[in-house]
Amino acid sequence: xxxxIVSNWFAMLVLGxxxxxxxxxxxxxxxxxxxxxxxxxxxxxxYYGLLDVGMRWTLxxxxxxxxxxxxxxxxxxxxxxxxxxxxxIAIFVIGLTAATVTIFPRFVHMPIAQSHVFAWLLAxxxxxxxxxxxxxxxxxxxxxxxxxxxxxxxxVVSGLVRAVLLTEVLRHGLGVLGVSCATVxxxxxxxxxxxxxxxxADPELAWCRFSWRRMRELISYGFYTFLINSGxxxxxxxxxxxxxxxxxxxxxxxxxxxxxxxxxxxSIMTGIYxxxxxxxxxxxxxxxxxxxxxxxxxxTRITALLSCLIGFGLILNGRILIRxxxxxxxESSYILMLILSVGYLVAYAQHPCVLIAFARARNYRxxxxxxxxxxxxxxxxxxxxxxxxxxxGVALGTAVPLLVVNILVQPWYALKALELSAWDYLSEAVxxxxxxxxxxxxxxWLAGVQHAVSGGFHLVWRLTWQxxxxxxxxxxxxxxxxxxxxxxxxxxxxxxxxQAQYSSTLPWAxxxxxxxxxx
Numbered sequence: 001x002x003x004x005i006v007s008n009w010f011a012m013l014v015l016g017x018x019x020x021x022x023x024x025x026x027x028x029x030x031x032x033x034x035x036x037x038x039x040x041x042x043x044x045x046x047y048y049g050l051l052d053v054g055m056r057w058t059l060x061x062x063x064x065x066x067x068x069x070x071x072x073x074x075x076x077x078x079x080x081x082x083x084x085x086x087x088x089i090a091i092f093v094i095g096l097t098a099a100t101v102t103i104f105p106r107f108v109h110m111p112i113a114q115s116h117v118f119a120w121l122l123a124x125x126x127x128x129x130x131x132x133x134x135x136x137x138x139x140x141x142x143x144x145x146x147x148x149x150x151x152x153x154x155x156v157v158s159g160l161v162r163a164v165l166l167t168e169v170l171r172h173g174l175g176v177l178g179v180s181c182a183t184v185x186x187x188x189x190x191x192x193x194x195x196x197x198x199x200x201a202d203p204e205l206a207w208c209r210f211s212w213r214r215m216r217e218l219i220s221y222g223f224y225t226f227l228i229n230s231g232x233x234x235x236x237x238x239x240x241x242x243x244x245x246x247x248x249x250x251x252x253x254x255x256x257x258x259x260x261x262x263x264x265x266x267s268i269m270t271g272i273y274x275x276x277x278x279x280x281x282x283x284x285x286x287x288x289x290x291x292x293x294x295x296x297x298x299x300t301r302i303t304a305l306l307s308c309l310i311g312f313g314l315i316l317n318g319r320i321l322i323r324x325x326x327x328x329x330x331e332s333s334y335i336l337m338l339i340l341s342v343g344y345l346v347a348y349a350q351h352p353c354v355l356i357a358f359a360r361a362r363n364y365r366x367x368x369x370x371x372x373x374x375x376x377x378x379x380x381x382x383x384x385x386x387x388x389x390x391x392x393g394v395a396l397g398t399a400v401p402l403l404v405v406n407i408l409v410q411p412w413y414a415l416k417a418l419e420l421s422a423w424d425y426l427s428e429a430v431x432x433x434x435x436x437x438x439x440x441x442x443x444x445w446l447a448g449v450q451h452a453v454s455g456g457f458h459l460v461w462r463l464t465w466q467x468x469x470x471x472x473x474x475x476x477x478x479x480x481x482x483x484x485x486x487x488x489x490x491x492x493x494x495x496x497x498x499q500a501q502y503s504s505t506l507p508w509a510x511x512x513x514x515x516x517x518x519x
Contacts, residue, residue, distance in 0.1 A: 011152030012267045015159045022163055023260060024326050027253060029170040030179070036244070036252035037114065038176050041121035043240035044104060048096065048129045051089045055082060056140045058218050061358060063144025064278045072204065077211040079141060081218060084210060086137040090130045097126025117177065124180035131187040138194035142201055146278055150197040158190045228354075228368050234375025235402065239394050242382045247390060255391050257326055258336035261318070262344055265310050269303065269348040273355060280359035293418050296356050297429045298483060304349040304433035305478045309470050311345030312437065313463065316444060320459055336395045343399030347406045349433065353414035370409050377401040428480075436478035440470050 027035050059082045066075045101122045142151040165186065169178040198205070239259065243252050276299055283292040314321075318341070319334040326333075357367050378401045385393025415425055444466065475484065 011155045012271050014156045016264055016267065018159045018163045019260070019264070020325065022166060023257075025167065025170065026179070027257075027326060030176050032250045032253040033114070034117075034176040036249040036256075037118050037121060038179065039252050039256050040240050040244045040249060041118065041125045041180075043238075044100065044122060045097065045125040045129045046236075048093050048126070051093065051133075055085055055218065056136050057358070059137065060140040060144045061277070061281060062218065063141055064146070064281050067145055068282050073208070074214070075202075076206050076208045077214040078218070079205060080208055080210055081215045082137050082141070083134065085215070085218075086133040090133040093126060093130040093133065097123060097130070100126065120177055121180055124177070124184055128180075128184045128187045131184070131191055135187065135191045135194050138191075138198050141198055142194070144278075145201050146275075147197070147201040148275065150201055151194075154190060154193045154197060157193060158186055161189060162186050228371040232371065232375070234372075235378045235398055238375075238379045239382060239398060242379070242386055242394055242397075243391065246383070246386050247394075251391060254330050254333045255336055255394065257322060257330055257333040258340055258395070261314060261322075261337050262340050265314070265341070265344050265348070268310055269307060269351065272299075272303070272306075273351065276352070277355050277359060280355055284359050289419075292356075292359075293420060296352055296414070296418055296420075297425070298480075298486075299352045299355075300350065300425075300429035301433060301479065301483065303351055304430065305436060305474045307345050307349040308433055308437040308440075309467065309474075311341050311348075312441065312444075312470075313466060314341045316466070317459060317463060324456055324459065336391055339392065339395040339399050343402035347402050350406055350411055353406075353410040356414045356417060366413055367410060370405055374401045374405045377404075432478045432480070433474075436470070436473045439477065440466075440473055443469060 026038075030038065059078060062078050063075065066078060101119050104122060139151050139154070142148075162182075165182045166179055169182050172178075174181075236259075239255060240252050243249075243255055280292065280295060283295060315338060318337050319331060322333050322337070323331050354367060378398055380397075381400060382394045382397030385397050387393070389396065411422075411425060414420075415422060
């Protein structure tokens with residue numbers, strides 16, 4: 001699990017730096033209107049992702065389980081079923097895109113002269129999503145095999161190519177259509193790269209006869225994954241549609257800045273979710289119930305601490321961050337980011353509640369229906385409040401249902417599945433992170449963090465001492481004695497991992513890095 005987390009966070013760091021650099025380049029290079037059109041087109045076709053009926057996450061879970069239990073024939077069947085299903089969906093998406101291009105440009109408010117540009121953006125975005133279906137299937141298979149290193153290597157390579165290609169497209173004045181064409185090319189690259197990685201990671205993989213029994217098994221489980229994905233799509237991709245329809249396409253850009261920061265938030269948190277899910281699936285498959293309870297409580301403490309660090313970091317420093325990152329003209333995005341940060345902080349702090357239900361398939365179904373309820377509430381509230389409060393209303397429409405479901409619903413199902421009491425959950429998983437966060441905020445206030453900073457150097461300095469302070473408090477107060485002992489043990493495991501992984505290359509660098517972790 002440690003190797004997967006380190007690999008995920010390394011990829012997240014590289015991709016985060018790339019995105020931070022590219023976002024203002026794209027916004028200023030395309031302008032608010034065309035950047036908003038590009039985001040809107042992407043949001044529309046992103047709904048095609050629901051057509052996989054939860055196959056991607058279902059395959060991730062089943063591949064992990066089949067690998068752990070050493071079921072080679074069943075693993076081959078799962079691969080063939082997943083490949084055929086996602087390839088079929090990809091072909092269907094191409095036809096669906098043709099219908100969308102015909103109908104959707106009439107739905108949003110934009111200059112008539114730009115409607116044909118928007119139609120081309122929809123077509124290219126649909127083609128990109130079509131290529132993404134088999135790519136995501138292959139990446140799910142890699143993650144199920146616990147080859148997060150190969151999966152993340154593909155992300156890093158594509159991210160670097162994307163940065164170079166999009167910068168060159170803008171430098172040569174090819175505009176938003178050039179950006180979309182480059183995105184399609186990058187999608188094809190990712191497909192070929194992931195196919196090569198799968199063949200390398202699983203040389204015993206063999207084609208076999210298509211199994212309808214395996215297909216029914218995957219669809220039966222995947223339906224509830226599909227419900228959860230549907231709720232997340234309603235939360236993450238309807239805001240652009242609501243704004244484009246009710247407030248104007250140009251206003252998508254300031255909202256997308258706050259949403260992009262939430263994507264960075266999500267990326268950091270999801271870096272530990274995949275490896276953690278594999279561990280939970282393994283413990284459940286081995287019927288180690290007590291170990292599963294301990295893993296759930298420990299992971300909740302860790303995710304809560306990490307979520308508080310990121311969330312409060314954005315809340316305390318978001319205004320100057322947006323001003324330095326994008327420019328003074330978009331400082332109004334801070335209030336949107338503030339509202340969204342509260343909802344996401346609570347949601348990601350308790351995300352192991354979802355992971356435990358995902359690992360224990362029999363407890364997964366109710367959360368699927370609740371995800372639909374949350375997504376529908378998000379859409380309806382965003383529409384209602386957008387009429388009254390504009391962009392702030394759209395942000396509230398996202399945050400309020402997120403808070404309600406993650407405070408009142410998801411923990412209850414997780415505790416029921418694990419046979420834990422609410423007191424055990426609050427005292428062993430929530431209390432320490434909450435006390436750490438409260439003390440951190442109090443000390444930041446006493447240190448005068450509410451005062452504005454004057455530039456990038458001061459922001460870096462403030463972030464440095466805030467992260468250091470939170471780390472000290474988390475280690476002393478937020479973690480239990482067993483957590484601290486586990487961290488110390490993992491330092492030695494990580495040093496051993498580095499030595500094993502890089503024994504054939506750069507021996508001097510390996511020694512330096514390993515020795516640092518052994519200090």
